[in-house]
Amino acid sequence: MSTPDASSHTISVLVDNEPGILARVVGLFSGRGYNIESLTVAETDAKENLSRITIVTAGTPMVIEQIKAQLDRLVPVHKVRDLTVEGPHIERELALVKVKGTGDKRVEALRLADVFRAKVIDAKTDSFVFEVTGTSDKVRTFVGLMEGLGLVELGRTGIVAMSRGGEAL
């Protein structure tokens, strides 16, 4: 963002799991010119038919306030929570990292994976697929290291987040 007082916010949105709900949310962001830095969505309550969407977005305080109000206005939206302003929270994402190589580079990749507590979930004689979980920063750092060691493919989930403590959304 070019505006100096723009900051990144992680927003959790509880929605009805119905066709078109993601299009409503994404359309709102594109239609009104807001950023999406990361977006994750999946059903979280099959009985109540609810999905949880986690959006990381950036904007000035006025824009962030608008984003939340606009999200809350959508008919199938139950709750909107700005985790960034509502106290301490935790954020995690998962990445699958495919690295191709032999010899020293292969050994070094495996050693670094161990340091980052990444799991090997697929191995061939000339490749690994690592699963790494953590903050976006940790994932980015790990991927950065793999770039020099034969990174050929990367998949990231985007962020899921939750407040600390016993309070539920």
Add this chain to the structure above:
Amino acid sequence: MKPEESATTGADLLVKALIDEEVEVVFGYPGGAVLPIYDSLFKQNRLRHILVRHEQAAVHAAEGYARSTGRVGVVLVTSGPGATNAVTGLTDALMDSIPIVCLTGQVPTHLIGNDAFQEADTTGITRPCTKHNYLVKAVDALARTVHEAFYVARSGRPGPVVIDLPKDVLMNKHDYTAPKKPVQHKSYRPQVKPELKKVEEAIELIAGAKRPIFYAGGGIVNSGTKASKLLTQFVHMTGYPITNTLMGLGTFPASDKQFLGMLGMHGTYEANLAMYHCDVMINIGARFDDRITGRLTEFSPKSKKIHVDIDPSSINKNVRVDLAVVGDAGHVLEDMIRVWKARQPKVDHKALKTWWAEIDKWRARNCLAYKQDKETIKPQYALERLYHHIKDRDHYITTEVGQHQMWAAQFLKFEQPNRWMTSGGLGTMGYGFPAAMGVQIAHPDALVIDVAGEASILMNIQELSTVAQYRLPVKIFILNNQYMGMVRQWQELLHGGRYSESYMESLPDFVKLAEAFGAVGLRCHDPAKLDETIKQMIDIKKPVVVDVLVDKTENCFPMIPSGAAHYDMLLGPDDRAARPVSEEGMVLV
């Protein structure tokens, strides 16, 4: 009775649901996908169907019906082009918060996604231009969806709702379920009643004001007629000045001496200067639209701003306010009056007197003045004469979009809400005539006039056929200057007088055009004969098209050029050279 006999088709069930929602009129146009619904309509006599000549007009007619009655307007169109033609109307209703339920036909569920004949992704297309939309995939969800759609359309901040109905769903059989009252939606619960603490804080600010102004908008109209009465009562209790937005005209009586007229780009000098210089602004049911604020950094810089709105997303969107009161305008006003009465606050009468003296000085500038000569009719004069002849009659006004719309807002006086139908947010040329049809359907004995321009009226002129069919005595009062007047005005002020494509070549003969459709056509170019023409128009109990040939080059003043501040108004033609429009203003619309 056997179960299959008691079961009804989706289409029958839909009609039942509409009747249970107290729908009386549906504006629509048939087509393949909605034939089952038309068959069900044929077999009953509770619902009246008005056949329009274009789906856009169906939505505008429903908007006129809704705006003039406070009820939900209902539209029925077919799949594909029927639905896409309705999109402009839906967007218009969204921007102006008009409650509409639009039923669209859809290809059968098994064909959805196959590029079938007259298939369009209606829910996809209408998602950004509706308050909410539904695709009904099974007949057992149909009745519930219809009831929910009406609830969503009319509650909170009203808006258009689309229900997309695949043909097989309309033909499948299912039992009907009546609506549950009161409706409790699982996720949609608009805040209607305000927090009392916020109202008390607002009263404190209002009571302490030295240079206050009320700024009231369409939210008052949407709240119902009671809200206008409460607004008038509260404004009288305080003795403060009030201005209305374009959408809010009629919520406070225009003849009242506390009324400063409309504000904004073509608002009055006194209203805009009062907004600029005030110390407390009380915005009730308006949304700080760019046509109101002008340059944001110069918008009422010295005031504490109170914003009452039912939609939390309207608050702090364009203008940061000091106190937000979320709730329905009527409920908030009711609470405000109660708190005001209980507290009996001491208003600073001395400061108020000085404030009014200042306002009166601005008023004395007489910003709406124009010069009428003996040769050509000035559009302002035409509207003043029109108002003179209709003011004692039960009348409703709709407009198209452009100069005539702004002149109508300036020169016609609105004493009550729901009497003024205009496309404010979207600025849809072609809105006024179909809207007038909708109004006339709702108020068969009233005088309904569409104040039009010769360019706008051509955008939905086919509806002359509809008014002929239903014998709707709608009057179309065309201020014909042979230009797209507002485009020409901007080209004159902003583009060096290069009138690119704004001159209407080959205009039709409106008198003959009216006659071709079975309406009456009148024409007037002589100021001396204007009164006679207007009287004639009113007396003819048929649809009438009046072609009033007006001054071709008259501009609409006052005007705040885009990107300028409230104090930077152009007050008349002699004012223009002094202040060139800034580059930053040029890029704004």
